[in-house]
Amino acid sequence: MMDAPLLEARGVSRRFSRKLDYAEKIARMFGANLSERTVHAVDQVDLTVNRGEVVGLVGESGCGKSTLGRMMAGIMPTSDGEVRWKGKSLSALTGADKRQARLAAQMIFQDPMSTLNPRKRVIDLIGEAPRVHGLVPDGNVRDYVAKLAERVGLDPSYLDRYPHQFSGGQRQRIGIARALAVKPELIVCDESVAALDVSIQAQILNLFMDLKKEFGLTYLFISHDLSVVKHICDRVVVMYLGRVVETGTPDELFSSPKHPYTQALIRELPSITDRRRDFTPIRGEIPSPLNPPSGCHFHPRCPFAIERCQRERPLLEPAGNGQMSACHLKDLLGSAGASKLAQSANV
Amino acid sequence: MTQPVLDVRNLSTHFPTRRGVIKAVDDVSFQVGQREIVGLVGESGSGKSITGFSILGLVDPPGRVVSGSIRFQGEELTGLPQKAMRTIRGKRIAMIFQDPMMTLNPVLSVGTQMIETVLAHDNVSRAEARARSRDALGLVGIPSPDERLDAYPHQFSGGMRQRVAIAIALLHRPELIIADEPTTALDVTIQSQILFEIKRLANEFSMALIWISHDLGVVAALADRVMVMYAGKIVEAGPVDDVLARPAHPYTVGLMQAIPAAVPRGEPLKPIPGMAPSPLARPSGCAFRDRCDRATDICATPPALDLSEAREWRCFHPKEWRAA
Amino acid sequence: MSVFVIRRLMQSIAVLVVTALIVFLGVYAIGDPIEMLISHDASPAERAQVILSLGLDRPLWQQFFTFCWNALHGDLGRSFVFNKPTITLIFERLPATLELTLTGLVFALALGIPLGLISGLKPNSVTDEAIMTGSILGFSLPGFWQGMMLIMIFSVWLGWLPSTGRGEMGSFLGIHSSLFTLDGLKHLILPAINLSLFKLSLVIRLTRTGVRETMPLDFVKFARAKGISERRIVFVHVLKNILIPLITVIGMELGSMLAFAVVTETIFAWPGIGKLLIDSIMRLDRPVVVAYLLVIVSLFILINFAVDILYSLIDPRVRLGDQS
Amino acid sequence: ADLTIGSSTEPSSIDPQFSRTGNNQNIAMQVFDRLLETDTTIGIHPALAVSWKNVDPTTWEVKLRDGVKFHDGSPLTAEDVIFSLTRAKNIPNSPAPFSGNVAAIASMKAVDDLTIEFKTKTPAPDFIEQIGFVYIVSKKVAEKATIEDFNSGKAAIGTGAYKFKSWTPGDNISLTRNDAFWGKKQDFDNVTIKFISNDASRVAALRSGAVDLIDAVPPRDIKTLTGISGLKVFSIPSARLIYLAIDSARDKTPFVTDKDGKPLDKNPLKDKRVRQALSNLINRQLIVDRILEGSGEPAGQLVPAGVAGSDPTVTAPAYAPDAAKKLLADAGYAGGFGITLHTSNDRFPGDADIAQALGQMFARGGLKVNGVVAQPYNVYTKAASAQEYSAFIFSLGNSTPTSATGLRNLLMTVNKEAGTGSFNRTQYSDKVFDDMMRQTMAEFDPEKRIQLLQEATKYVFEDTPIIPLYWQKIHWAGKAKVSYEANMTEDTSATLAKLVK
Amino acid sequence: MSALSFLSREDALSARLLRGIASSPKALFGGIICLILLLTAVLGPLLTPQNPYDLAVLDILDAKLPPGSQSMDGLTYWLGTDGQGRDMLSAMIYGLRTSLGVGLFSGIVALIVGTVLGLIAAYYGGRIDALIMRVVDLMLGLPTILVALMLLALLGQGLWKVVFALVLVQWATFARAVRSAALVEKNKDYIEAAVTLGISTPRILLGHLLPNCLPPLIVIGMLQVANAISAEATLSFLGIGLPITQPSLGLLIANGYQVLMSGEYWISVYPGLLLLTLVFSINITGDRCREILNPRLGER
Numbered sequence A: 001m002m003d004a005p006l007l008e009a010r011g012v013s014r015r016f017s018r019k020l021d022y023a024e025k026i027a028r029m030f031g032a033n034l035s036e037r038t039v040h041a042v043d044q045v046d047l048t049v050n051r052g053e054v055v056g057l058v059g060e061s062g063c064g065k066s067t068l069g070r071m072m073a074g075i076m077p078t079s080d081g082e083v084r085w086k087g088k089s090l091s092a093l094t095g096a097d098k099r100q101a102r103l104a105a106q107m108i109f110q111d112p113m114s115t116l117n118p119r120k121r122v123i124d125l126i127g128e129a130p131r132v133h134g135l136v137p138d139g140n141v142r143d144y145v146a147k148l149a150e151r152v153g154l155d156p157s158y159l160d161r162y163p164h165q166f167s168g169g170q171r172q173r174i175g176i177a178r179a180l181a182v183k184p185e186l187i188v189c190d191e192s193v194a195a196l197d198v199s200i201q202a203q204i205l206n207l208f209m210d211l212k213k214e215f216g217l218t219y220l221f222i223s224h225d226l227s228v229v230k231h232i233c234d235r236v237v238v239m240y241l242g243r244v245v246e247t248g249t250p251d252e253l254f255s256s257p258k259h260p261y262t263q264a265l266i267r268e269l270p271s272i273t274d275r276r277r278d279f280t281p282i283r284g285e286i287p288s289p290l291n292p293p294s295g296c297h298f299h300p301r302c303p304f305a306i307e308r309c310q311r312e313r314p315l316l317e318p319a320g321n322g323q324m325s326a327c328h329l330k331d332l333l334g335s336a337g338a339s340k341l342a343q344s345a346n347v
Numbered sequence B: 001m002t003q004p005v006l007d008v009r010n011l012s013t014h015f016p017t018r019r020g021v022i023k024a025v026d027d028v029s030f031q032v033g034q035r036e037i038v039g040l041v042g043e044s045g046s047g048k049s050i051t052g053f054s055i056l057g058l059v060d061p062p063g064r065v066v067s068g069s070i071r072f073q074g075e076e077l078t079g080l081p082q083k084a085m086r087t088i089r090g091k092r093i094a095m096i097f098q099d100p101m102m103t104l105n106p107v108l109s110v111g112t113q114m115i116e117t118v119l120a121h122d123n124v125s126r127a128e129a130r131a132r133s134r135d136a137l138g139l140v141g142i143p144s145p146d147e148r149l150d151a152y153p154h155q156f157s158g159g160m161r162q163r164v165a166i167a168i169a170l171l172h173r174p175e176l177i178i179a180d181e182p183t184t185a186l187d188v189t190i191q192s193q194i195l196f197e198i199k200r201l202a203n204e205f206s207m208a209l210i211w212i213s214h215d216l217g218v219v220a221a222l223a224d225r226v227m228v229m230y231a232g233k234i235v236e237a238g239p240v241d242d243v244l245a246r247p248a249h250p251y252t253v254g255l256m257q258a259i260p261a262a263v264p265r266g267e268p269l270k271p272i273p274g275m276a277p278s279p280l281a282r283p284s285g286c287a288f289r290d291r292c293d294r295a296t297d298i299c300a301t302p303p304a305l306d307l308s309e310a311r312e313w314r315c316f317h318p319k320e321w322r323a324a
Numbered sequence C: 001m002s003v004f005v006i007r008r009l010m011q012s013i014a015v016l017v018v019t020a021l022i023v024f025l026g027v028y029a030i031g032d033p034i035e036m037l038i039s040h041d042a043s044p045a046e047r048a049q050v051i052l053s054l055g056l057d058r059p060l061w062q063q064f065f066t067f068c069w070n071a072l073h074g075d076l077g078r079s080f081v082f083n084k085p086t087i088t089l090i091f092e093r094l095p096a097t098l099e100l101t102l103t104g105l106v107f108a109l110a111l112g113i114p115l116g117l118i119s120g121l122k123p124n125s126v127t128d129e130a131i132m133t134g135s136i137l138g139f140s141l142p143g144f145w146q147g148m149m150l151i152m153i154f155s156v157w158l159g160w161l162p163s164t165g166r167g168e169m170g171s172f173l174g175i176h177s178s179l180f181t182l183d184g185l186k187h188l189i190l191p192a193i194n195l196s197l198f199k200l201s202l203v204i205r206l207t208r209t210g211v212r213e214t215m216p217l218d219f220v221k222f223a224r225a226k227g228i229s230e231r232r233i234v235f236v237h238v239l240k241n242i243l244i245p246l247i248t249v250i251g252m253e254l255g256s257m258l259a260f261a262v263v264t265e266t267i268f269a270w271p272g273i274g275k276l277l278i279d280s281i282m283r284l285d286r287p288v289v290v291a292y293l294l295v296i297v298s299l300f301i302l303i304n305f306a307v308d309i310l311y312s313l314i315d316p317r318v319r320l321g322d323q324s
Numbered sequence D: 001a002d003l004t005i006g007s008s009t010e011p012s013s014i015d016p017q018f019s020r021t022g023n024n025q026n027i028a029m030q031v032f033d034r035l036l037e038t039d040t041t042i043g044i045h046p047a048l049a050v051s052w053k054n055v056d057p058t059t060w061e062v063k064l065r066d067g068v069k070f071h072d073g074s075p076l077t078a079e080d081v082i083f084s085l086t087r088a089k090n091i092p093n094s095p096a097p098f099s100g101n102v103a104a105i106a107s108m109k110a111v112d113d114l115t116i117e118f119k120t121k122t123p124a125p126d127f128i129e130q131i132g133f134v135y136i137v138s139k140k141v142a143e144k145a146t147i148e149d150f151n152s153g154k155a156a157i158g159t160g161a162y163k164f165k166s167w168t169p170g171d172n173i174s175l176t177r178n179d180a181f182w183g184k185k186q187d188f189d190n191v192t193i194k195f196i197s198n199d200a201s202r203v204a205a206l207r208s209g210a211v212d213l214i215d216a217v218p219p220r221d222i223k224t225l226t227g228i229s230g231l232k233v234f235s236i237p238s239a240r241l242i243y244l245a246i247d248s249a250r251d252k253t254p255f256v257t258d259k260d261g262k263p264l265d266k267n268p269l270k271d272k273r274v275r276q277a278l279s280n281l282i283n284r285q286l287i288v289d290r291i292l293e294g295s296g297e298p299a300g301q302l303v304p305a306g307v308a309g310s311d312p313t314v315t316a317p318a319y320a321p322d323a324a325k326k327l328l329a330d331a332g333y334a335g336g337f338g339i340t341l342h343t344s345n346d347r348f349p350g351d352a353d354i355a356q357a358l359g360q361m362f363a364r365g366g367l368k369v370n371g372v373v374a375q376p377y378n379v380y381t382k383a384a385s386a387q388e389y390s391a392f393i394f395s396l397g398n399s400t401p402t403s404a405t406g407l408r409n410l411l412m413t414v415n416k417e418a419g420t421g422s423f424n425r426t427q428y429s430d431k432v433f434d435d436m437m438r439q440t441m442a443e444f445d446p447e448k449r450i451q452l453l454q455e456a457t458k459y460v461f462e463d464t465p466i467i468p469l470y471w472q473k474i475h476w477a478g479k480a481k482v483s484y485e486a487n488m489t490e491d492t493s494a495t496l497a498k499l500v501k
Numbered sequence E: 001m002s003a004l005s006f007l008s009r010e011d012a013l014s015a016r017l018l019r020g021i022a023s024s025p026k027a028l029f030g031g032i033i034c035l036i037l038l039l040t041a042v043l044g045p046l047l048t049p050q051n052p053y054d055l056a057v058l059d060i061l062d063a064k065l066p067p068g069s070q071s072m073d074g075l076t077y078w079l080g081t082d083g084q085g086r087d088m089l090s091a092m093i094y095g096l097r098t099s100l101g102v103g104l105f106s107g108i109v110a111l112i113v114g115t116v117l118g119l120i121a122a123y124y125g126g127r128i129d130a131l132i133m134r135v136v137d138l139m140l141g142l143p144t145i146l147v148a149l150m151l152l153a154l155l156g157q158g159l160w161k162v163v164f165a166l167v168l169v170q171w172a173t174f175a176r177a178v179r180s181a182a183l184v185e186k187n188k189d190y191i192e193a194a195v196t197l198g199i200s201t202p203r204i205l206l207g208h209l210l211p212n213c214l215p216p217l218i219v220i221g222m223l224q225v226a227n228a229i230s231a232e233a234t235l236s237f238l239g240i241g242l243p244i245t246q247p248s249l250g251l252l253i254a255n256g257y258q259v260l261m262s263g264e265y266w267i268s269v270y271p272g273l274l275l276l277t278l279v280f281s282i283n284i285t286g287d288r289c290r291e292i293l294n295p296r297l298g299e300r
Ligand SMILES: Nc1ncnc2c1ncn2[C@@H]1O[C@H](COP(=O)(O)OP(=O)(O)OP(=O)(O)O)[C@@H](O)[C@H]1O
Pocket: A016, A039, A040, A041, A059, A060, A061, A062, A063, A064, A065, A066, A067, A068, A224, A289
């Protein structure tokens, strides 16, 4: 199975539903208009992450990025579909294999403060997991942690401090060292730099890149910041309301986005080279995942929506240049035409 | 040059704490001209918000404005009694806050919160106040504003709430709006909607605008002039094109180079070395000294504000700069 | 809403059944009611007759099921001591307790909220320290001792206020209450103070904490930025937010005040149900104890229900029926 | 003039036949009458009955008072009395019915409007005392009345000195004078009885002037109240005996140990000498003086002098620690033994304190007092009746004219059928004493009966079946403008109060 | 927020509390009084002139002597004697021992029981949670007196039974507090991070969740100790508390309360003042701790 991708999601869905409790069931018996409310956080997503790749996952708040990330990291079960680790379904793994797979995929979170237990010292924060998993002998934990700390740019003399005694950037480094401590192969970064100032953000991003080289790490990089994703990712996946709407390499995706949503995202991204510009926002709000629009989720906000968009869910299909896009318009106009149409309609 | 809307001189706002005085704003001077949009950028904790609050006299105790003058349309605001200040707040200077989820009182309807603002300043009937509120909501692009007046904040999305806040700010057609990172908490597409509206309205009502942000991109897109803050001081200011094209202060340079777009894809980024000093233990002289690759011994003395025509900076070793 | 009602109803029934069971067993465990009831020179024949007529000869589970069955038909049994339906007995005395607790509550609120506001708005001032120290004192004084001291001082030494009983009753709008006569009011004062002192402290602290937690919130600052008067900010914006936790706690406390008025009623000979309970426990009048607790628990439930509704009126974010 | 009484108890019902307990009697005796009434020392006097005659051992003839009217104006007749005595047996759910008082009746017949002939099942010498304490209600009114009718006042129609006006449960009862009363005219137009169960509150109410008269004044307040000008105290030694019950009947007893706290295989209390020793270790006068502030009378038998059956030769055992030590040594307990005392703490004034004082005295006498446990009466009485204790404090109030009932209930062998020993919580049993008592109870001649009672008393207390401690002195206190007849029956009633001119 | 975070220092909890207490004169005063009282209680038997529990040394001849009186054997009763001839000063020091002991012990046991149940409820949720919380509601609804009385009937009177009764009425408060704290903490990322790192559930519960729920518990614990002391006093007042031969402060007050108006004020007033001082100083200190630990108020 050498050619199986490191991590793969196949038709993965995740629904959060609130079951009716007895009282609501009784009320429904009496005719109250109640039904189970289901959030389709992730809806039939296919995603492949190859060894050594940095895959970026972008999309607006609540579109399901974190949920997908969690499922990929194996800490949240899927509702449908399966996640495969080196070709094997995660749910089929047991015992040592399962632990192995779990440790091999680590996660780094957004808010560096809340991911660190405030009552633990750095040495324990980083050292606990390798110790309990027997990755290092008890006596060597300090050395091991010190080495890791040094690697992520923390002064090893700080090991006995508590998280609050560090700055935001340093905390994020602790989080990274903690993840590295269990020798993962893949790291899911969930908005890991969003809370940081640009300069610190740059430091951490550099660290990610260095670590990738050094340890051959693979990243699933979740962010809403397109410029960051563009910079460090080998491949970008754009999500909208639980679905993947477009994928492609950054170069292609950013130069010729195929999906109208991606186009809007890229167009509206502020940039310092683009001064006192005019904004041409997409209208409308992001719909609620509780009752998403029919057909293409984006159709109510899409400037080009046609009748079919309301009815039929567009599938993710190749759109040339190795890009994939889920939009009906490319069928009608051809992939190149769609983006041209999009550009002309907005100018 | 006509009289500026706002003329801040040598403003210092300090927070005395148990561990020492935090000089959140330290000898800051700037002006905002009529109809001018001024961007205020800087990293977290540099004093941007406190500058904004100082202008409105809303610094939380124990903080207070310790010195300097704030002249608004020629009128001195520091030392103004609360009562007089109140007639200016909301009426002539309005403010929009960062977090749209927190700025509206969750237990009062949007209408109540708007109407009270009208009534606080103008002696009009409730019906009239309501009509004005409704119009303001319409202005910021909220559909069916009449019904929405009776809704409560939690029934709005983040973007909508921020629009409500903007509508409230616009109720009295203020001469100056201070916007404190109003789009930071919002998604890109929503941010762009808000930026669009603000720009349109500022133009329409000939308002001056101070736009606080840590995102150079947003400021670039919106502002006429930009001011860069570092450790409580404005370290560089000037027309936006100018500053962004040819930054003079090493901090501004560092800030611009640190963003991913500044280097080719896949290349290492160029962060500013070191970290911002703790507000309690700032080095004497230039606060950026420790992180600056140009620093020399002279930097241990406070640099003066260097004024070169429209540009100004506080640095002994500005990056070479030639007037355009 | 209907879901809410159904859920509450089911929970209430469960709680009531469990309460009844526990109390049944508990009172059974305490002692033998016969010992308490019969006269000291009763003959064995009389004793047997009484046991039979009260149904105490049957096994406990049978007594319990009979009780439940009757309770389903709205009959909570007859008092051993009074041979009256327990319900009548309880409802005869409930008004006195309600009067006392409500007066106590009003007193606690009318004094507690302003004091809490004063404290919270000027934290760490001398007034605040004084109020807070006083409120801790209110927490620390055991109720019975406090009641005794009140009687000592105000009735015995100063002779200002009566110390026992309920006083003359007046009637107004068909309600009989000692609130409507001067004599009645005089009788009410001391017990009401005794009962409310603890709650007063609680209200003060809740209000103060509420103020202190609410004042720094963004929406307060935003309201200031709108130019709203400080009065309106405190009494509308802040107070309405504080009311939310206050109402929850008050709801709970009203219930417990009702249940725990025992000590006050004992000391002040107030003819309420608290006294009835302690007497009934002492006399092992099991039907009364069981019925009392069922009534109190029902009252708890009703109060909670009312609180939830009030809550949803004040806090628009709360939707009844939603779980947590 | 009006009178406000602060009473420690509240009736459970206005129906005078509902319960025989003191709290109910207090109200009943003001609104209703009985065939007999008692004086302050429980002597009996004619009330609604003016005379009675023992025709033969099982037949009695009773003459009623003429001209007595119920509050509704109708006259009292033999029918009312017969109705009342019949009714007394059948009060639904009555916790303390008068059924015992009428148990002896075989039949009743109205000879004329004011004469009744009774037949008893067996010869009953104290028959008239038994039926004499049952309250008489109006047949017309009570026949269909429920307890609620009484409580609301609808059926509270008696012949008594006061008319029932209203009852606010938990708070007060108010009465007005019955101007058509057959007896002495009362001083008060209106009477309000407020229920103030807490001792201190009741005293405070009097001191603050809220009430004119209070009952059950705690002994500790007597000194203070006497010292306050404008207040008066009315006291009487009651017939309520406080005693230490001793588990003397069983071979093993739970709360007696050896000196190290280990269980003993023999019950020392079975030995009469040990019981006497315990009795001798108690300084009764000291307890009375120090704990009761003088509100007691050291006791050596069931009833005090003045109550029929009291034997003047049986005196309170002296405080004699040396004698006690000798007795203990004789019994083989020279080194003492361990004992735990039990008591209630809410039944009568000072109950818990007395137990502690006994503990002190026993400890000084060389016993090891393992503990003094005080509990609320409801908990305590159940355990005491279940024989869970070894030495425990109880009280017994005698409300009948002689000590016979008390002795029967307290010291005769427990026998359900015979109705003896119903309060004999230690299962004390003495054949000779039982025989003596049976003989007494069958005696018709009052003189003879009393003599027999005295003999039985002397006999039984020789054996120290219980350790009598003292008779409670009871107190009322009032404002100077009222006077009160302190009485042994512990009754609080407006009929006993007078206005001081 | 990150700019301000250096202010919300979270050093070792104890250091923060100590610093917080020391910075408020009122709390410092309360704390010192607490300490003195605690020491007095611990050293009690060494300080008292008399063993008030030993019936053999008491004499009712010495009963109700006013403060300053001399006993028969030359002892001076500085605070007078009670109705049994007990030296009030000794009785109060012993009573303090008992009251504090009962309060502390029942508080700690209730804390442990409540914490375990609260954690379980929060972590497992669902039915277990619902069940535990209903019991909690019920416990909080039942009058303390009734619970105590029932227990007393079942178990008999005694120190441990009172402690047990107090635990029974207190644990629910802790359970509720732990649960709500744990529900908040449970959703924080560090728990998820621990899960990602493959750390076992018990370890997460005890090693990660619990320590972070502790601060509010400590405060509640402190205030509950004060409450328990008051509650015990009230139980004693109602006659269902401790054995009368080993009076706690509450029992001393209750005994003396009956003679309060007869002039023998010292029997009730002195223990009352001591109880008040004790509860007050605990409350005042606990209150300050609450203020320090309330993250939304922060330090002054
Ligand atoms: N535990 C949960 N229970 C119920 N709904 C959930 C849960 N977790 C997530 N959701 C819902 O699923 C949707 C996707 O959430 P998710 O956190 O994956 O979004 P996201 O893209 O990461 O957003 P953000 O950028 O704000 O982090 C949201 O609507 C969210 O409300």
